[in-house]
Amino acid sequence: MMCLRSMNANHVFSARPTSNNQGTELMKLKASLTVALLVASLSTVGCKSKTEDVGGGGGNAVDPASTPAGDSSTGGAAPVFSLAWSEYPSWSVFGVAHEMDLVNAEEGEMGTIEKQYNVDIVLKEAGYDSCLNMFTSGNCDAVCMTNMDALIVSPGRDGVAVLPTSTSNGADACIVAGVESVDDLKNVETFGLKGTVSEYGFVRCLETLGKDPAEFTFTNQDPAAAAVAMTQKQETHKSIMVWNPFVLQTLNDRPDAKVLFDSSSIPGEIVDMVVVGRDVLEKDGGDKFVQAVIATFYQMNEELAKPETGDEVLVELGKKFSNLGLDDMKKVVEQTKFYADAEAGLALLTGEEFKTTMTTVEKFCVDQKLVEDPQYGFGEETGKKLLFSPAHLQTFKESK
Amino acid sequence: MLRKPISRRARFGLGTASVVLMLLAYTWLSQHRQSTVRREQQEVAVMKVAELKAIENRTERQQEELDKWVTLSKSPDAVDRTVPTWSVLYHEGWVRATSEQGSFKRKEVWLINDFAATAKRLVVGLIVGILCSVVIGLLMGCFDTIDAFMLPPFTLLAKIPTTAVLPIFFVLVQINFKMYIAMILAGMIPTLAQAISASVRKDVPEELIYKAYTLGASRFELIYEVIFKQVLPRLLDAARLQIGPALVLLVAAEWMVAGEGIGYRLRLFYQRTDMTVVFVYVILLGVIGLVVDYALIWLRRWVCPWFGE
Numbered sequence: 001m002m003c004l005r006s007m008n009a010n011h012v013f014s015a016r017p018t019s020n021n022q023g024t025e026l027m028k029l030k031a032s033l034t035v036a037l038l039v040a041s042l043s044t045v046g047c048k049s050k051t052e053d054v055g056g057g058g059g060n061a062v063d064p065a066s067t068p069a070g071d072s073s074t075g076g077a078a079p080v081f082s083l084a085w086s087e088y089p090s091w092s093v094f095g096v097a098h099e100m101d102l103v104n105a106e107e108g109e110m111g112t113i114e115k116q117y118n119v120d121i122v123l124k125e126a127g128y129d130s131c132l133n134m135f136t137s138g139n140c141d142a143v144c145m146t147n148m149d150a151l152i153v154s155p156g157r158d159g160v161a162v163l164p165t166s167t168s169n170g171a172d173a174c175i176v177a178g179v180e181s182v183d184d185l186k187n188v189e190t191f192g193l194k195g196t197v198s199e200y201g202f203v204r205c206l207e208t209l210g211k212d213p214a215e216f217t218f219t220n221q222d223p224a225a226a227a228v229a230m231t232q233k234q235e236t237h238k239s240i241m242v243w244n245p246f247v248l249q250t251l252n253d254r255p256d257a258k259v260l261f262d263s264s265s266i267p268g269e270i271v272d273m274v275v276v277g278r279d280v281l282e283k284d285g286g287d288k289f290v291q292a293v294i295a296t297f298y299q300m301n302e303e304l305a306k307p308e309t310g311d312e313v314l315v316e317l318g319k320k321f322s323n324l325g326l327d328d329m330k331k332v333v334e335q336t337k338f339y340a341d342a343e344a345g346l347a348l349l350t351g352e353e354f355k356t357t358m359t360t361v362e363k364f365c366v367d368q369k370l371v372e373d374p375q376y377g378f379g380e381e382t383g384k385k386l387l388f389s390p391a392h393l394q395t396f397k398e399s400k
Numbered sequence: 401m402l403r404k405p406i407s408r409r410a411r412f413g414l415g416t417a418s419v420v421l422m423l424l425a426y427t428w429l430s431q432h433r434q435s436t437v438r439r440e441q442q443e444v445a446v447m448k449v450a451e452l453k454a455i456e457n458r459t460e461r462q463q464e465e466l467d468k469w470v471t472l473s474k475s476p477d478a479v480d481r482t483v484p485t486w487s488v489l490y491h492e493g494w495v496r497a498t499s500e501q502g503s504f505k506r507k508e509v510w511l512i513n514d515f516a517a518t519a520k521r522l523v524v525g526l527i528v529g530i531l532c533s534v535v536i537g538l539l540m541g542c543f544d545t546i547d548a549f550m551l552p553p554f555t556l557l558a559k560i561p562t563t564a565v566l567p568i569f570f571v572l573v574q575i576n577f578k579m580y581i582a583m584i585l586a587g588m589i590p591t592l593a594q595a596i597s598a599s600v601r602k603d604v605p606e607e608l609i610y611k612a613y614t615l616g617a618s619r620f621e622l623i624y625e626v627i628f629k630q631v632l633p634r635l636l637d638a639a640r641l642q643i644g645p646a647l648v649l650l651v652a653a654e655w656m657v658a659g660e661g662i663g664y665r666l667r668l669f670y671q672r673t674d675m676t677v678v679f680v681y682v683i684l685l686g687v688i689g690l691v692v693d694y695a696l697i698w699l700r701r702w703v704c705p706w707f708g709e
Contacts, residue, residue, distance in 0.1 A: 087668065100504040105659070125659030127667060130570065134657070137571045224671045228482075231673070245672060253478075255444040312503045319501070322672050323481070 078114070079285035080107055082122040083274070083293060084131040084140040087321035089244065089336040090166035090272050091144040093300040094123055096316050100303070103296055113299065117292040119285050135159070135277070141286075142276040142293060146197050148361050150275050152371045154386035158278035162290050162392040163297060164348050168270035170335035171244040172201040173262035175230065175251065178238050182209055182260065185239060189219045191226040192241035195370050197270045198223065202241045203364060204269060205261045230254060244332055245322035252328070264335070268348065269357050272336075278387075287392075294342075294396045301340040304333075342397040349390040350379070358388075430485040438476040445473035481674045493676035510665060510677070515684075517661040521577065522643075522650055525584030529646070530639050532585060533592035538623060540593060541600025541631075554590040562587035562645070563652050575657050583653055584646045592642055599634040600627055633707035636700040640693065647685075 085091045097103050103111040105123035114121055124131075124140055135143035136156030145153070150161055179185055192198035203213040218241070221229075227246035229237040231253040239260070242250070250257060263270055274293060280286045303313045311326055318329040339345040348354055355378060365371045377384035379391075406414075452458065452466040479488055497511040540547040565586065573579045604627050612626045654663025662681055669678045700707070 087671075096504070099502045099506045101506055123659070124575070125664075126575075126657045127655075130657045133570055134575060139570075139575050224673065228673050232482075249672065255441065255448075316503055320668055323674055 078118050078120040080120040081141040081289040082124050083142045084124045084134045085144040086128040086131050089332050090338055092317045097296050097300050113292055113296050117288045119288045119292050141280040144274055147271040151365055151374050154374050159275040159386050160278055161273050161275045161388045163274040163294050164271050164339045164345050166272045166336045166338045167268050168263040169267050169337040170262045170264040173247045174241045174260045175257050176239045176260045177257040186215050188238040189217045190239040190241050191219050191221040193223055194220040198241045200364050201263045204266050208265050248328050290392045342393050345393050346390050349388055430483045433480045433483045434485050437478045437480040441476040441478040445469045449473055484676045493680040497677050497680050514662050514665045521580040525581045529585050529588035533589050537593040537596025540597035554594055558590035562649050587649050588642050595638040599631040604630045633700050633704040640696040
């Protein structure tokens, strides 16, 4: 093919090529039409998309100019913060809070609690792993995770655990079929996700039973896949260590399976919580954001406790992540015990027991090479990567 | 004899037969699984009934349990959701996906929400991607300098499966609407721009270029009036073939980080091993894919009737 550049220097005719052929005209028209259509649709959708952007990465207190127009309710000044959550009993409350309009998940729109605290909470739902990743990469301001993962990701971003939401009290269980005793378990593989609370629970439960975890085999597998294999009675899967809703679902779908041991023997060790980036707390409105998140969580707990709405909220909680009906969901919240009010949360964060727990968790994480030399502290301690701080709960309690 | 033509009727009949066969196979499989699940439940129920009946002084709770198992041993009610029967597929899949969900102020219809969210990401991504690819591809096809500059990175990038690059996107780009667009662009431009550039070099006869110059076309006119239009049908075809990969990427990304969209819903239902809504979504994706594909083929024929079938 000839290079165009060499030919364009001087052309003899300046007149446009005329076309007498109607067919060509039509074709030209169609072609331009197609291009025009593309451009038009692009510009319309492009404009629309501007308001869709979720901006709260790293929790930039949004400058007024970039706040979408038309949110008269906020007065245009509410700082934007984001909370990443995944479907789990005590975290799905945030999703239901959105449905109840206590908070509005979208940026630029405010629910009742958001208005009360004048802070715009953006709820970002994602898979659990993705939430952790969003937190360390600064893609969100706060995240729902377990105490163990808070420790594991602490080198990635300084965090403050402000609100314990629940503790696993049977929600992580070792389910077996055809295995009669813990000693029998030595002969089979147990499937579960390595480096997570599943493996932690497995090791810890065995320790409390006086066994040596090293004698047991724990094989890495996604809990959903393990649960399906168990339900389908695959020969390889005689034992799985999974969390809810897989525990209840597997037990429902395979009635001859039973729980060998579960996290109810280590209560208060696997704690689900909300962790906020330390950088966020230093921002304008960061404190209000934390207070609003705490308020939302306890407001939802009140809704759960009300006889008239409780059941409905409970079913709604489970709807997205499970096939579990009301009865099963009642079991779920027994097995995932909520810290239903500020007193319960404070009792955990200020208690001595939790400090011991964290030492155990730290030992496990370091042994398993999940983290090296984690720096964490409690209360007023400074210079730690991860801080378990009751201060915000205290503030909330006093404001009530 | 190889490639011996068959009659239209035979073709139609065979086509229908294969579809019917597929549906029958599914029906059989789902019924089989359903009955297996029920039978197993019944067996367990019978066992439990025997166990409980053996207890002489039953507590109230045990009595309740016994009643439950007695009922189950007579009429098991287990539902298989891994290969759901047609009626389960309709009631738990279609109806659930298309009716309003939620008991509170804010309700949503999953199907509409999810497909709208994904479609918006896909359409914007495709349009931006196609426009960028057209510009880059035309320039690459027309100017050797640009081609020499762009080709090496494009050849390399086009070889990297874009799903493998997802983690980089999640970490480096904020997870929002723009990220999905950027992702589709990254997956699309290297391949599509190369295809367009190749088409410019192959499908535009040199005589046409000479003729246009002789008739006084400027460089822009040459590119737009002659070259662009000449490669338009190829472009439309190439763009059509990009929809599949873009959707694969989008669903994968949504699976991991989205709070709405097709991938998000598939993940939720995968986690609960409930294939009812999954099957509905998958079938719908297939149907929509077919429709869009034919629409674009039709568009190409309408825009470039001279190109042929």
